Amino acid sequence: MNPIYHADTLSPGNDMIVDSEDLLNDAEAEKDDADIAIINPEDEPAYRADDFEGMKELVLPDLQEQPPILETQVHNWAIENWRDHPRRDHGPIFEAGGHPWRVLFFPNGNNVDYASLYLEHAYPEGNPPDDFTCCLQFGLVVWNPDAPSIYQFHTAHHRFTKEEGDWGFTRFVELRKLYTTTWDDSGRYLLGDNYTANITAYVRIVKDETGVLWHNFNNYDSKKETGYVGLKNQGATCYLNSLIQSLYFTNAFRKAIYQIPTQDEETLQNSAYTLQRLFYQLQTSNTAVGTNELTKSFGWETRHIFEQQDVQELSRKLMERMEEKMKGTQAENVLSQLFCGKVRTYISCINVEYESRRVEDFWDIQLNVSGNKNLEDSFKDYVQVEVMNGENQYFAGEQFKLQDANKGVIFETFPEVLHLQLKRFQYDIDRDAMMKINDRYEFPETFDAAPYLSDDADKSESWVYQLHGVLVHSGDLNAGHYYAFIKPEKEGWFYKYDDDKVTKATMREVLEENFGGEYLMPNGTPQMRTKAKPLIRQMSAYMLVYIRQSRLDSVLLPVTNEDTPPHLQKKLDEEAALREMKRKEREEQHLFLNCKVITDDTYRAHGGTDLTAFDRIYSEEEPAAPRYYRLLRKSTVKELAAKIGGDTGIDPRRIRLWAMVNRQNKTIRPDGPIPDMNVSVEEAYQRLGGSKSAELRLWAEIAEEVNAEGDAVWPATPSQTNGNAPKTDLIVLFLKWFDVESQSLSGAGHIYISREKKVEDLVPVILKKMGWTEKTQLRLFEEIKPNMIEPMKAKQSLKAAELQDGDIVCFQKADAKSSESDRESVTHLTNQLTLADNDDRSVSSPKSSLLSKTSSNSSEKPPSSKSSVALDRIDNAQQFYDFLAHRREVKFHPHPTRNANPEQWQPFELILSNKHSYDQIAAKVGEHLNVDPTHLRFWTVNAANGNPKASVKRGQSQTLNTILNPPYSTFSNANQRPDALYFEVLDISLTELDTKKALRVVWLSEGMSKEEPFDILVPKNGTVEDLIAALIKKAQLEDEEKAGPIRVYETHSSKIHKILSRESSVLGITEYVHVIAERIPEEDLEPDTELIQAFHFQNEPSKSHGIPFRFKVIAGEVFSDTKKRLEKRTGIKGKNFEKIKFAIVKRSSYSKPTYLTDDSVLESMLAAEDDMLGLDHVDRSRVVRNGADLFLK
Structure with a gap:
């Protein structure tokens, strides 16, 4: 019986854990899995632990990384009595790769019920050299010396360093299996007689070509190790970092960017300047660089930038912006020379001498991945010739009429830097979603582009291209990671740029690992075919950058600090010095x-x-x-x-x-x-x-x-x-002057005065300080706190008024018309004193002024001081303090869709009071815009996307504060901006608008293919008849007597909800439906006409889209003829109409559509009165609906 083993299993810490019990269980579970191929054990070689050469094949399998092997050593340690060894023991020292090694042994386990074995370096006192690094693959085998076929082993690989000097297996083998459980049918134990055993260490030293093989990247310094720095991952930046690195290392592009003159526009709104800054920082910084300045200068919000464009669009927009900046400079035309080629689209007749051709510029080439094995196949697919014959013949003019022809594209020139976009992401019509194509797709280190050039192209110079960059996506469509492999120098390494981390890369990492498709075995062969799905790589290239070999020197020319603009160096050096100073300050x-x-x-x-x-x-x-x-x-x-x-x-x-x-x-x-x-x-x-x-x-x-x-x-x-x-008893008081004329508040110095004095004794002191005549009348107030300003009583002592050091007395000139109730706080005194030095008058603060502020891009001039003071004049300091406590700066933007002439209005800012009512706000805005304030309506602003959110209701209790900061949260006011409003200039007053019902009506013209929305106002007591009349006037349509009657109906979820009679009240039309209006087709007006409801859907009837309509059913008409009427009715023509599948759809939500053929008869297929005709085709408006427009930046 061969032992179960598992290769390349690592634990997170210094102890590597491999649980043999789990491995055995997993193996037995696999035997029961029907999807796993059955392998005959008899075909497997039988290994003996004493056959060291044979065991190498088992213990040291091929590594996925395939690093070069430098040395392999085998060391055996004979254990005399397992139980006699101490808790922690070391084996004999042996050498491998020029370093000493030994086995670290825990016979009774390292705090677990398993024997634990590790490999560690054996430098004296555990202190290796500071630069000690060794990458090795190793396996440890415990075997019975009396029965070498009984053994247990584990294998691993690790990067040994001074910090991580040991690595191995905490759970090597269960203790009970050593002593009490026989190993197999032989009846023997893993340990031999008298608890003897052998521990064999197999050590293979491998070459660390990149310096980061099996690196943990703790305290890794990209600049120190590679000479390059990365870009910070600032959230949702996707492929931007990879694209920027690719352009940066296209040295000719970087040099051209530096040549754009930006010394007169050193602002972060200048995209050329921010790109120069970014490139210079990549060139000089010791740490990763951020891209926020660049994205903001382009007006890109990271939340939306990648939802609306792919890397091709992003690259093109960046190029277009830079081309604009380069016009009229020494860098003009550099980008087109670098990145722009020419492609010819042609149609050439086969039998006559006639050809139509068009030559266009291209900045990148999109190549199909699906269906192609490699780059060569994709190019052949791109330039393949389509024969136009039969019904698809080409019309070659009146002379030749219809002719058989070849149609295709061919390249006239390729650029010096060739950007190839691999179409890894494609729309799947069945899934109604974008999908990633993970098929294996190979690309070479060099390729010859000459075969794809036209016959008349200049081929005197080689068209061989050298791989310069590979941009990679790892993951699926919804979640993934982007990084790039780039070769900065003509003769040098590729480097992996993974956000802020830069590492050397092998050609295997650059090519094989980014082809996609199935993982290959370490020996390069495909995985064994089983019923289970093969393991597919999640990382694959989506963009390739090639440089023409003959132009490598001019494209990758050196870029030094001398090439960077001096003003840029100076500015960034100053900023770096400031950052260093702040860092030092923090320390x-x-x-x-x-x-x-x-x-x-x-x-x-x-x-x-x-x-x-x-x-x-x-x-x-x-x-x-x-x-x-x-x-x-x-x-x-x-x-x-x-x-x-x-x-x-x-x-x-x-x-x-x-x-x-x-x-x-x-x-x-x-x-x-x-x-x-x-x-x-x-x-x-x-x-x-x-x-x-x-x-x-x-x-x-x-x-x-x-x-x-x-x-x-x-x-x-x-x-x-x-x-x-x-x-x-002197106290120091601070004086503050409210200037009624300039409507401002300012400090007027301080005075010392006895607390026994009366309030009226302050007046002559103030008059002297201000240089005013003795007849000047003053009103005095104490500023207790910002929202507590109290008038002072003239006859009251300062002590009785509880004044103390540091208190503030505010004064203003008294108005002759002051009421008698205010006279007590006004002291009339004459004073012969004059102020010798009148240069200490206070200055009005612009922040305290009541004058309206206008943003710099406003086309209107701000109102004059005189008119503004007349409108906003505050005569009392208490009221002015109240204004200061409640003032608010509000930004007003024209509504992007509801103003008749939106270009007429510019954004502006006003300083208002939180207490202002709706009418007061309208008066201020109306004065600024020079429009009737009764014709203004305001809208809140969505904080998430800057779009208009909800109209502001005009009410007596509404104030600016309740508008911008609602006292309670609802769906309509949640997540709104507290500092901005949209304004809409109405054709009628708000009062009149309150008597109207606002309806958005979609007018259908040109069949169903053109939709024109109109905002219609109808009296609330009006009918659909009034709605039609208003629509005719607003859309400037011909009246119904001349052009035919108009039909109005409601839709909901892209299906007809209700046909509105002309007598229907408009109050019955809710905000949850769409209102559609169209001319009634002539065939629908015929008597005894049967009409069916028709709607659009994609794949499933529940996925409805578009505008539904009514369609006439003709008895006995075959569907091939019905389709002709449908084509006319919908306005959908050509190939788009041919792609539509037609079906009968029941009202039931769960019913399946019954598809129609050309021979079907629509009338006979309708089983129930509420059956509908469904048009199954792609929802072309899906992208538009899901897109986001940002009105506020």
């Missing part, structure tokens, strides 16, 4: 503390609530942005003041820093000055920061007075802890 983050400082200048420019917006991301040039410092935690506050002084041009001695704290009302205000300027910023942060953020937030106060030595003289405050300061 040293624990040593540094981020600090944000507000000054009087940043406060003046701030146009919102509080003193600044610490959490907002500002651009560097914004004057309101807090100053940012990255400080060593051990640096002092004094050093920080020096940095601030250097930036602002102020003597650091005049700078005092206040710690900002988070108040309970969610505001951030100064709490008190830092008394000791010599403490570290870390200590200041810990003791006085009071901020829960990860940064130190400070206010830099600038002293207005200095002493004779130039040191600052500071007002004392209650919160000040300086022991030398006198006791005082």
Whole structure:
């Protein structure tokens, strides 16, 4: 009895596990499987464990990878007494491949009820050289020395390294089979007498040609090992990475891309610039590169890009875009020279001298895989000649009339770089789905294209092509993986580019493993034929790249950094330096503390609530942005003041820093000055920061007075802890000005004032600070928090008003028309003081302005400030704060299908309030578009695809906030964008629209082959008669008296649901049906006409499609004549009509169609009144229905 064995079985860790019991069970199960071929055991050779040469054939079978064999060694270890060995033991050391080896032995198992055996290197102290790597195939055999025919063995292969120095079998053989269970009918045990045994190690050293044979790729560095880097897998990028790598290593293409001038358009919207960036990064980066910049510049969304186009379309679109960019540059025409050939389509008469020909450019060739064994067969199939004779004769003009002719294509020239698209994916009409063809299809390393050229082609130069790239798909249609094999240099290796991993590849990996079809045996022979389905390869080539051998030097010319545009190198080097700096910052983050400082200048420019917006991301040039410092935690506050002084041009001695704290009302205000300027910023942060953020937030106060030595003289405050300061009740208040005229809010500095003073005492101070006359009247408010702005009482003391350090007082000029109720908060005082320096006036923040903002691509000019202020003017600071709390920037886009002249409108943006009603939103949009706001309807935007989602209902309770953020979720408002709306300009007002019913009617003209949709508005109390009248007017049709009556019917699931009478109310037409209108055919108008319902389906009646119709049944008419009427009725002509199969279909959902022949009589085949005529043909609209149009990018 021969032992059952299993080759190439690996476990995930250092211990290789092969369960012999499972293997035995599997083998016995296979004997019972009727699909497995029965092999006669007598035909198998009998092996003896003491025949080492013979056992090699069994223990070391051929490997699938077929690596070259360097050396084979056999080592035998005699075990005297199995039970006497320790728990872990080692066999004698032997050498193979220049390395020492030994067997690692666990006689009683490595924590399992099995004996465990491993092979390990035998370097002293288990410490091999750092570069130790050895690929070997090995087998371990335990056998009875008294009966060599009794043995157990397992075989494996492994890449031994310093980290993985042992490999083997934890479950080599069950312990009970060693001692208590006889091995076979001989009655003997696996162990010999006195528990003796032999352990033989068979070790075969193989050559690691690629450096990655059986590699686990832990810590693998593609750039270090190969000199190349891959592309990141960024999700759903499919074949894009493979295509980009193929084009990148077409060096002439890369050089041409570099020659496109992009120095004046260094934006990520420029596709040529992003492709240059990508190529340069592939050229210089040490790690994998991303493709997001490229896909975004092309407007490709990864969710949709590959649903709508195959690799051929993707490649062609990329080429077209680059050709546009190359026009007028030194790279013009380079792409056509590289990738474009010429093909001639001809029809040549056989018996007369007449030929019609057309020559076209081609950029790639699509070759059939199905039915062809190899590339040569596909080319022969491509250029095969079709004879046109019999009924298919060719009309050769009036002179020759109909003639027998040869029809075909032939190539006039091939390009230098030949892209061959292998049609691995084809539509299966029976399955109604795309299917992958996994047939074996061979392609050579070189092939001669000359036989496929026309006789008059220039053949003075060789047309032999060299394989340069193989793009591979592994998996099926619905799930798979893409990678490529590319040969970057003329004389060199192929490399496998598998997303971010690059490895060397053998020619076997490039060719044989990508032919598809059945797996071959290691010796190259096909699998043994059995009843079971053979094992089919899931990976196969779908695109081949060949380069003309005589042009290899010009196509694969060297590309160096000198070929790259200098501005590109500079830009990317700067970005790389910035990334390195940020990386270093992250590593040293624990040593540094981020600090944000507000000054009087940043406060003046701030146009919102509080003193600044610490959490907002500002651009560097914004004057309101807090100053940012990255400080060593051990640096002092004094050093920080020096940095601030250097930036602002102020003597650091005049700078005092206040710690900002988070108040309970969610505001951030100064709490008190830092008394000791010599403490570290870390200590200041810990003791006085009071901020829960990860940064130190400070206010830099600038002293207005200095002493004779130039040191600052500071007002004392209650919160000040300086022991030398006198006791005082002064508090520091921040002033904020609401400018009614410019409709803006801005900081106006700070003041010190006694808490015992009254609110009215603030007025002269403010007038002096602002430089206003003493007659100026003010209204004062306290900004407690963003949504709490309270008017201040003139006679109330600041102490009674509970003001403290860091509070904000907002003021505005009082309107002479202010109501008496507001007079208490308005103080009328005269003041002789004037402001000496009037340069400190605050600047209006653009973010606070009420003026409508328009995007740069809008064709309209933004409304003027004067008109906008007049429309939106807010006279009260409280109301303005309310607006700031509820303002919202909304993007408006023209509806892509419902506007009469969509090109007339451009997208734009408006700043609105969340409280705006529907009518107020319409007024704003109407003002911008210069249209009547009553004629505007809005639609929400689907966040998933950017399409219009649902129309917005006009209602009294509707606000901008409830429109964009519905308070409850429904199917219609789920997954909608919160920052955008579509607008539709109506022909009538919304009020009038509410009295109408909107219906989409499909008008059929030219039989059933042309469908024209129209949106019709009919009074809600109207009838189908009114609908027909409106359709005639909208579609500009001839009236019914001249052209014939019109029929209207409803369809559902592509079947007729109801024929609508002219008196039917339009209110009865639901949104779940389609409304179809057509001229009634003349034959249908004849008296006593019997009509049958007809519909389209594909394969099964349940898979209905298209528009159904009614068709006249003529008594006794054979179906060959009926088909002629059907051809006229449907408008489907020629070959498309010939492909239709006709059947009688019962109403029952589960009935099978009864197909008709030309001899059938339709009338006699109809058994029931509701029988239907079915037209079985391919649904041509399927791709259109499943496609996705992106309106918003």
